[in-house]
Amino acid sequence: MKITKYFFYSFLSFMIISCEPKQEVLVVEVFETSANGNNLTKLENFSSDENQENTIQIKLLPEQKRQKITGFGGSFTESSAYLLNNISKKNRDSIIEAYFGESGAKYSLTRTHMNSCDFSLSQYSYAPVKDDKELVHFSVDEDKDDIIPFIKDAMKVSKDGFKILASPWTASPWMKDNKSWLGGKLLPEYYDTWALFFSKYVSAYNAEGIDIWGVTVENEPLGNDKNWESMHYTPDEMTNFVQHHLGPKLEADYPKVKILGYDQNREHLDEWVDSMYKNEETSKYFDGTAIHWYASTYDYFPEQLQYAHNKAPNKYLIQSEACVDSEVPKWKDDAWYWKKEATDWGWDWAPEKDKYLHPKYAPVNRYARDIIGCLNNYVDGWIDWNMVLDTQGGPNWFKNWCVAPVIVDPIKDEVYFTPIYYTLSHFSRFIRPEASIISLENSDKELMVTAAKNTDGSIAVVVFNEGEKAKNINLILDQKSINIAIQGQAIQTIVIAN
Structure with missing residues (x-):
């Protein structure tokens, strides 16, 4: 009897295991x-x-x-556009296809600069005439030979299209308290003029057949030691400018254009979102916050990103600029991009208390680590800096050499797609706008x-x-x-x- 029971229960156990779905x-x-x-x-x-x-x-x-994705991409700078104008059409087309075409990275979110920046060939403004408060002489002619054709060619090959975020590095010197391209602040008497400048810019680009999706109020409002084009705001000064001047102006003229505040490194993010999103009145015209990665070569500051998200969970949180800075690109040396050899500005210039945030770090690691860290901490868009630079890391009027995902030698008409390009493509090609993390x-x-x-x-x-x-x-x-x-x-x- 015991033997019979044993075989019965063994058979039953076998049947139960066998029936479990594989x-x-x-x-x-x-x-x-x-x-x-x-x-x-x-x-x-x-x-x-x-x-x-x-x-x-x-x-x-x-x-x-979790958050919905706005997009991934890089930036239309005068330096990149100039280089594309100085290589063969074949190579120019191959680069634009690689970034925007169906066979490439399929960039969906981009950035460009209003007026000149460090990655321009010279300093210029769309409003050069002193005391032209109504901006009668406003013109984007400076962009018509390089940036605008670059954008239009990208539009032709992009099946799904892409958004453009525009950022000023500085107002015209005549609008500022120090009358300089570098540093200084916008004079209150020109607040309305500077707000009008944004509207005129959107209008001028629209006339060229280019829609501007959004603007940031100021690139790096904390300044950059007066190295290149810059203009300073405190958090409350920027909030005041948006609340009473820029916001109402764009709402009247171009209500669909997004306004992103801050636009600098993450370690100070909390004090800026505290000002921007203090109450309904201050936050009304801010559609989101822009950030940069230059506070560290490896730390993506998850606590600060979470704080910004929790402060305004329904607003954009977009990484608007990143690059391996203070480095001359290595030409056709893939191995270098995987080695912990690259340094950044902080290697030499960071305060002693912050030196630990700026060790040598591998460029590929920096990109992959930061993008994944951002996506896992509520960032919805991630934009690289220059799309194309030369073998020196320019051209750049300040000689502030940096690395780009694509390097060209215009003299030899050669192109090098670095491992950074492929790293970015892992995200931009496969994670599309409106995807949910x-x-x-x-x-x-x-x-x-x-x-x-x-x-x-x-x-x-x-x-x-x-x-x-x-x-x-x-x-x-x-x-x-x-x-x-x-x-x-x-x-x-x-x-x-x-």
């Missing part, structure tokens, strides 16, 4: 950029051993949606992961393995899963179709 295999495409030479390469063999020890569990939670569970604190669900139902998961050791991932979505191997020093975008 987890289906998740169908994915995997694209990788890595230190060993992959550049947004579609992997044909990416599976890992499902019995591998220390497999990392990444569970996607698509029903837990979704929550996930990640069992490995060393592996950086973010995920977004696009409007077509597809999900893009971006994984960054900064360490040198390969890792094995078990990616889980509902009742489906797949094991994926990611090598050391690699970025992967895992695409799950609808």
Whole structure:
């Protein structure tokens, strides 16, 4: 009798186990950029051993949606536009296709400068005539040979289109208390004139067939030690200017144009959003906040980003500028972009108490780490700085050399797509506007992961393995899963179709 019972219960247990639904295999495409030479390469063999020890569990939670994505992209500067005018049409077209075309990064959010900036060939203003309060002589002719054609060519190849955010570095010197391109403040008697300037700019670009999606009030209002074009505001001064001058003017003339405040480094973000979003009256005309990454080569300041989001959860939070600064680009040396060799301004100039924030750091790591960190902390848009620079890291009237994702040698008519370009493409190509960042569970604190669900139902998961050791991932979505191997020093975008 006991033997019969044993076999009966054994058979029953077998049937229960056999009837449990097996987890289906998740169908994915995997694209990788890595230190060993992959550049947004579609992997044909990416599976890992499902019995591998220390497999990392990444569970996607698509029903837990966070912020909606505004876009990813780079900036239309005079320097970049000038270089594109000085290379062959073939190479110019290939670069524009690489950034905006269906075969490329598909940039969806961009930035440009109003008046000149450090990445201009010279200093200029659209309103050069002194005491022209009504801006009768306003003109964007300076942009018609370079920036405007660059934007128009990008528009031609962009299937989905892209948004443009415009930022001034300074008002015309005659509007400022120090009468200089560098530093100083806008005189109160010209507040209305400067607000009119923004409206005139939007109108002039509209006349060229270019829509301006939004503006920031001032690039780097804390200043930059009077190195290049700049103008200073305190948080309350900027809030006052927007509340009583710029906001009402754009509401009357171009109510769809967005206004983003601040536009500088994240370590001071709290005091700016406290002023901007103090009450309904101060926040009325601010559509969001713009930030830069230059406070550190590795820290993305999650606490500050969360604070800004919680202060105004329904407003934009957009990273508007980033680059590897204070470096001359390395030409056709992919390995350099993966090594912790690059320095930034803070390596030499940061106060002693902040030096720890500015160690040498790998350019690829800096981009991947910052973008994932931003997306996981409520940032909805991420814009790089110059799209194209030369082998010196210019042209730049101040000789403030920097790195861009695409480097050109106009003399030899050669183009170099750096690993930074492919790193940015991992996000811009696969995470589209109006996608929602979704929550996930990640069992490995060393592996950086973010995920977004696009409007077509597809999900893009971006994984960054900064360490040198390969890792094995078990990616889980509902009742489906797949094991994926990611090598050391690699970025992967895992695409799950609808």
